[in-house]
Amino acid sequence: MAEEIPKKGIAGVVVNEGSDFRVEVQELDVPVPRDDELLIRLNCTGLCMSDVHYMLNDWGIPKMSEFGTRCAGHEGAGVVVQVGKHVRGWKVGDRAGVKPLHDVCHNCEDCWNGRENYCDGALQTGLHTPGTYQQYLTKPAIYTSRIPDGVSDEMAGPIMCSASTMHRALVESQLKPSNWVVFPGGGGGVGIQGVQLAK
Numbered sequence: 001m002a003e004e005i006p007k008k009g010i011a012g013v014v015v016n017e018g019s020d021f022r023v024e025v026q027e028l029d030v031p032v033p034r035d036d037e038l039l040i041r042l043n044c045t046g047l048c049m050s051d052v053h054y055m056l057n058d059w060g061i062p063k064m065s066e067f068g069t070r071c072a073g074h075e076g077a078g079v080v081v082q083v084g085k086h087v088r089g090w091k092v093g094d095r096a097g098v099k100p101l102h103d104v105c106h107n108c109e110d111c112w113n114g115r116e117n118y119c120d121g122a123l124q125t126g127l128h129t130p131g132t133y134q135q136y137l138t139k140p141a142i143y144t145s146r147i148p149d150g151v152s153d154e155m156a157g158p159i160m161c162s163a164s165t166m167h168r169a170l171v172e173s174q175l176k177p178s179n180w181v182v183f184p185g186g187g188g189g190v191g192i193q194g195v196q197l198a199k
């Protein structure tokens with residue numbers, strides 16, 4: 001049965017974006033999904049250093065607020081609570097993951113070849129579009145990740161960014177069983193995923 005969707009949700013909003021930023025707990029309006037979107041109620045979010053850079057605005061890129069984005073975060077795990085009327089293949093109650101890319105153009109050489117992270121039309125979650133430091137988010141159904149049974153939300157969140165970054169690095173390196181692999185940042189969020197994945 002569909003759960004009741006409140007008008008407001010709790011969010012960690014960036015205040016005073018820049019070198020003195022802080023994250024303040026506020027209530028934000030729950031967004032309404034467009035026809036091709038899902039409304040997701042998040043249970044978990046990872047914390048990524050890129051979030052801190054977005055909020056510090058120290059990367060020489062436009063500010064979050066220039067896109068109307070109030071919450072950082074791009075490693076989310078939750079459940080679908082509403083489905084846009086043109087969405088196929090998703091239903092209320094499905095588990096859903098939110099990743100660093102909000103959406104891509106789906107129609108360029110990079111998108112066609114599994115290199116969407118280089119797509120010129122890519123939109124970043126938590127920069128161009130609202131991030132996962134909040135309870136309710138809308139996402140394009142076509143670009144939302146599924147979370148299989150047996151993977152908890154706590155595990156699935158960081159898989160969206162740090163573990164998938166590492167997974168791709170390991171695949172590209174063409175390592176084979178019995179090879180050695182060294183992670184100079186093995187104690188950090190990405191490196192620790194590498195140690196586990198490589199093992």
Ligand SMILES: [Zn+2]
Pocket residue numbers: 048049050051074100161162
């Ligand atoms: Zn990240």
Ligand SMILES: [Zn+2]
Pocket residue numbers: 104105106107108109110111116119120121122
């Ligand atoms: Zn593209």
